[in-house]
Amino acid sequence: MTHLAKSEHPRDRWRQRIAQPAPDVDLEAAEAAADTMLRALGLPIDGDDMRETPRRLVAAYAEMLTVPDFDLTTFENSAGYDELVLVHDIPVRSLCEHHLLPFVGVAHVGYLPDDRILGLSKFARLVEFFARRAQTQERLTTQIADHLLERLAPAGVGVVIEAEHSCMSLRGARAEGARTVTSTLRGTLREDPASRAEFLALTRGGVR
Numbered sequence: 001m002t003h004l005a006k007s008e009h010p011r012d013r014w015r016q017r018i019a020q021p022a023p024d025v026d027l028e029a030a031e032a033a034a035d036t037m038l039r040a041l042g043l044p045i046d047g048d049d050m051r052e053t054p055r056r057l058v059a060a061y062a063e064m065l066t067v068p069d070f071d072l073t074t075f076e077n078s079a080g081y082d083e084l085v086l087v088h089d090i091p092v093r094s095l096c097e098h099h100l101l102p103f104v105g106v107a108h109v110g111y112l113p114d115d116r117i118l119g120l121s122k123f124a125r126l127v128e129f130f131a132r133r134a135q136t137q138e139r140l141t142t143q144i145a146d147h148l149l150e151r152l153a154p155a156g157v158g159v160v161i162e163a164e165h166s167c168m169s170l171r172g173a174r175a176e177g178a179r180t181v182t183s184t185l186r187g188t189l190r191e192d193p194a195s196r197a198e199f200l201a202l203t204r205g206g207v208r
């Protein structure tokens with residue numbers, strides 16, 4: 001029998017890949033439950049091909065549900081820039097909280113600066129921070145907008161997400177290709193018709 005050093009054990013590998021293992025994750029209990037569930041679904045998990053599947057399933061979900069480390073760095077708006085900043089087509093990968101099946105798409109995140117501006121990479125990190133959990137698309141959209149509003153205190157914020165939900169395309173309604181669009185607008189981007197129209201036009205393909 002081969003003995004693996006602790007750090008080489010497959011169970012420990014995913015721990016090293018994720019930034020912040022949640023303290024309430026009990027991998028062993030989850031693996032035992034996955035074993036029971038897969039067995040009850042009639043899957044041949046005693047065979048060589050699927051023996052490791054309960055462990056892989058748990059590791060995959062633990063990885064997809066672990067919230068990454070994140071701090072929203074902002075800078076003084078020394079140039080006094082006061083037009084729209086928009087990052088579009090940021091990848092979104094999340095799990096719907098009803099079926100724990102993936103929904104995948106893109107986010108368009110923009111703001112009208114006031115005293116502070118945002119490091120550009122933080123748009124994608126912000127999306128990932130709220131996406132890597134069991135979510136609804138509506139909550140994800142609102143959380144991104146409200147976090148920006150709170151931490152950056154801009155004149156306006158807009159978030160649009162377009163995503164395909166596999167719980168609605170691979171099973172159930174089987175509406176393949178159907179995309180859900182959600183938006184949250186705050187401040188000037190919500191209240192000023194011209195700013196709102198500019199933001200929505202750009203997120204609808206105006207810059208592509």
Ligand SMILES: Nc1nc2c(ncn2[C@@H]2O[C@H](COP(=O)(O)OP(=O)(O)OP(=O)(O)O)[C@@H](O)[C@H]2O)c(=O)[nH]1
Binds near residue numbers: 098138173
């Ligand atoms: N509003 C919202 N609904 C979602 C999201 N992700 C999945 N859903 C929906 O959650 C609902 C759960 O409905 P239920 O009737 O309880 O579950 P179900 O029997 O599996 O439903 P079907 O998918 O219609 O077969 C479904 O309509 C899903 O399409 C989301 O991000 N937002």
Ligand SMILES: [Zn+2]
Binds near residue numbers: 100
């Ligand atoms: Zn679902």
